[in-house]
Amino acid sequence: NAHQVLDDITVPIFQISSLKSIGINLLENYLRTELNDKTKLKLKLENPLGIAERIFDKYLAIVHERKQILVNDEQILFILHSDVDEYRRQMLDDFKLQLSKIDNIFFRMIDNMEEFLLEYIQISRLIPTLFSSSSSAELKAQFNNRVNKNIEQDITLCISHLCDWIVQRSNRTVHQLNKHLNASSSNSRRQQQVLNETSNDMSSGADVDFSISRQQILNQLQTQSQNILYNQKTVNGAQADELTASIRSTMLGTAAIEVGAVGLGVLAALASFDWTGLLGAGLMGIFGLYLIPMRRLTIKQEMKDRIDKTRVDLTEQLRKHFSHELDNNERKMRELTMPYARFVQDEEEKIQKTIEQIETVRKQIRQLKLDIDISLLQKGKLQ
Incomplete structure (x- = not known):
């Protein structure tokens, strides 16, 4: 259900219970080892891009239906x-x-x-x-x-x-x-x-x-x-x-x-x-x-x-x-x-124009994600 809500199967899901102390160690280990400053910065930068990409994917599906x-x-x-x-x-x-x-x-x-x-x-x-x-x-x-x-x-x-x-x-x-x-x-x-x-x-x-x-x-x-x-x-x-x-x-x-x-x-x-x-x-x-x-x-x-x-x-x-x-x-x-x-x-022309615009934006989003990865990689080498 969480994957469906987030629309991202790559997001790790931790089942925890504070009462029974279930999953807390795994979450703590993830926060210390995986969710470091570099990862946090990447998530912070890519989060709006991911939201935008998924919105445009939905619009693209609607356009293809039309x-x-x-x-x-x-x-x-x-x-x-x-x-x-x-x-x-x-x-x-x-x-x-x-x-x-x-x-x-x-x-x-x-x-x-x-x-x-x-x-x-x-x-x-x-x-x-x-x-x-x-x-x-x-x-x-x-x-x-x-x-x-x-x-x-x-x-x-x-x-x-x-x-x-x-x-x-x-x-x-x-x-x-x-x-x-x-x-x-x-x-x-x-x-x-x-x-x-x-x-x-x-x-x-x-x-x-x-x-x-x-x-x-x-x-x-x-x-x-x-x-x-x-x-x-x-x-x-x-x-x-x-x-x-x-x-x-x-x-x-x-x-x-x-x-x-x-x-x-x-x-x-x-x-x-x-x-x-x-x-x-x-x-x-x-x-x-x-x-x-x-x-x-x-x-x-x-x-x-x-x-x-x-x-x-x-x-x-x-x-x-x-x-x-x-x-x-x-x-x-x-x-x-x-x-x-x-x-x-007229509708064919509008739809074709909309598809081209969406593809252009999606291409720009992918390029921004690539730029973020390159920047973080270069920053890690300098450190």
Whole structure:
């Protein structure tokens, strides 16, 4: 117990009893032989140094404990930064899937267009196209109903889902960051205060910012997409008109070539009973049969190119906006962890500085003890 109180196992302990005269001789012998003037002077000089050394040893142990806490904080910061990095990587990967949904809408539009052309640019459509006054309007209406069917609504819905996806994934990552920060709040009282401030900022500001930004994202994307879709709608209207003119031109060209072969009246009579186009095709000469598929391929390629251009323009706008939002959200997340990171960095600098100061003082104490021993040794030689 005495060694623990004095914190020095080198101090001799004498168990004495004056009543039973136990240990008195050993103590008396120690006082006469060991505790001489030289030893007394050394003890007198080294006593405050020993006290100071033990105090600094205790402080150094406390500082190392705090340093270990900061090591845990560094691990948490690494997890936080890894979460943000993983958020960006997953968002970039999943965005490709989101874009593929929009691509599929346009691909479906191309399929509808091909089916439409296959059905309407054929021999059986020749007579109605030439002699019906309502055929052009009907053709345009059929084109809009079958090719442009729900395209604008489907794309608007995809964009709305895209905005929800961006906000939900961002909020989920923010909650994950907040969870890691709250888990580390038991390290120290000061750290608790910093983490509470950080958590309050995240819970009160981050979700609100992300939720508010959803409507902003949605409005911006819908405005941009509406502009593109409006242009596409205008182009599609022109395409319907051009398609009508192209079909009429093709059919008129075919009829002009074949009128000398079978006569327009006979052709009209036969075509009226030939809804499949097979019988009419059998009556047509080789030049007429060549014009229709060639014109169909030309119209098909022109319309496919226009649809592809619209798809590329829209996806490019979405990609630019997504990149902007991703960078903005990543910046917000890193800003949320900055108070915690600054706290850890400041504490590391303070602890390192404290360790250096304590080591400097301990080195000076050891040097003073050495100087005392040398001085006493030299004094003993002079005597």
